[in-house]
Amino acid sequence: MTDHDLSALRERAEDGDENALDELVQLAVELGDMDELRRLADGESSDATDELIQLAGELGDMQELRRLAEGGSSDAVDQLIELATERDDLDELRRLADLGNITAAEQLAELTAD
Known part of the structure; x- marks a missing residue:
């Protein structure tokens, strides 16, 4: 995924597109991108929060x-x-x-x- 594609996906998610949000969360999980999951979780995504908790637990990130x-x-x-x-x-x-x-x-x- 290019930076342009990622920016477009983020914009769609910010505009309320749940599919785009789900795709961003899954992409962040696949990449182990805690910063992206944190950003999405802070934006009130319960799925991102759940995934962030799981990843933090796996990594031992107290x-x-x-x-x-x-x-x-x-x-x-x-x-x-x-x-x-x-x-x-x-x-x-x-x-x-x-x-x-x-x-x-x-x-x-x-x-x-x-």
Whole structure:
């Protein structure tokens, strides 16, 4: 896809063309383009947000997951807890538990009980 084609696709998406938006999201996923997914997610695309959470989880990008969680994404919080648990990251689980997340508190209790 040329830069011109990409610009045209973005313009169509910005004008409300859902097919163009879907195509942009899929293209960003295929390319692993977190910047494009972030831009689309920030533009209120729930599909882009979902894909960004998945990609950030796969890449172990705690910072991106925190950003999304702080923006209100419960899926990002879940992914963050899962990743923190896999890494035995007690500080992250404690931070989330201190914010009132029961799942993080349970995971923290489980990891510290051993």
